[in-house]
Amino acid sequence: MANSLNAAVVGLGWWGRQIVETLGKSERIRVTRVVDPAVDDARPFADGEGLRLDPDLAAALDDPGIDAVIIATPHLLHEKQVVAAAEKGKHVFCEKPLALEAAAARRMLDACRSRGLVLGVGHERRFEGAMEEASRMANSGELGTLLHIECNWSHNLFVGPAASRWRQDPAQAPAGMLTALGVHITDLFQSIGGRIGEVRAVTAHRSSDFTSDDVLSVQLRFTSGVTGVMSNLATTPFYHRVALFGDRGWVEVSETSNVDIPEPALLTWRDMDNEIHTRTYAHRDTVAANLDQWASAALGLGSYRFTDDELVHNIEILEAIVRSAGSGTVEKVG
Secondary structure: OOOOEEEEEEOOOHHHHHHHHHHHHOOOEEEEEEEOOOHHHHHHHHHHHOOEEEOOHHHHHOOOOOOEEEEOOOHHHHHHHHHHHHHOOOEEEEOOOOOOOHHHHHHHHHHHHOOOOOEEEOOOHHHOHHHHHHHHHHHOOOOOOEEEEEEEEEOOOOOOOOOOHHHHOOOOOOOOOHHHHHHHHHHHHHHHHOOEEEEEEEEEOOOOOOOOOOEEEEEEEEOOOOEEEEEEEOOOOOEEEEEEEEOOEEEEEEEOOOOOOOOOEEEEEEEOOOOEEEEEEOOOOHHHHHHHHHHHHHOOOOOOOOOHHHHHHHHHHHHHHHHHHHHOOOEEOO
16 A cells, blocks of 8 residues: 555645645645646746646546545635546545535535545644644533633635635635634534534624625524634734633634745643643644545545544534624524
8 A cells, every 4th residue: 555645736825835835745645746727836846846837627637657636726616626526536625614515514524435435624723733722622521611712713815916816705714714713723622612502793893904794703603602702803913812711711823824835832820729831832733633634544444533524514503604794693504
């Protein structure tokens, strides 16, 4: 059995290039082709990386030497591209959100699972060392009965002329920064608190620096009774904090930079002894960790930590948040 995948990366925007550079050090994935219709813009990067560049996906899918496809394209293209890759027998890793509708996510999963293929998703938060420890504390009962989860993750990365216009298009990126930031958080929340039963979302357009809604605030109620709150702002400088509260303690993770910048995270917790404890976690390449775990699962060398139910449920949460932002009322999930 092979111990690595030959892969094509589809989409050479900012994040697609980040993935290519990240995988330059991978022992599980070897990028050999890249795909982008904007060949004039993509050519210098592809040539610099020594990669074959195709203007469309078909050629890469017809290549028997390609084992897998990594998709980093606008959201509305995901379903068509994932299904096309699966029909050609390629394992697929798709950037988040997997889809904008749960029905589409199910079709994508069905296309992969019916052919014995592994579908990965670009959610890196579960792989952060500090978040892994905070999750362990909650799931082990160390915090007692889990009561409440909250997060504010905001940044102004997509402000200004350098930002891709589709990232500010409500048709592709509804409810402010939900698809850029929020879906990472809802995935993290469900991995800690389980399924989410209902949401209430509020959006606002406050800053002229962003062309659509730049404020998103969501209240969540889990089916277990745990409550949660999530905020994503599109124009404020980088801010990140996740906190979990139980009846025997609390834990908080804070960061000062985005996932692609190598700065440490701070874990702070307090339990019934009333002392405040802190621990610093060195930066780790969570993008590589996620991709390598997906590749290992595709090669039969390990398991992937995202279940099919979680992949679909996170899109059900997305749909409910979008509905609630439009209706101004509580919306059921799923």
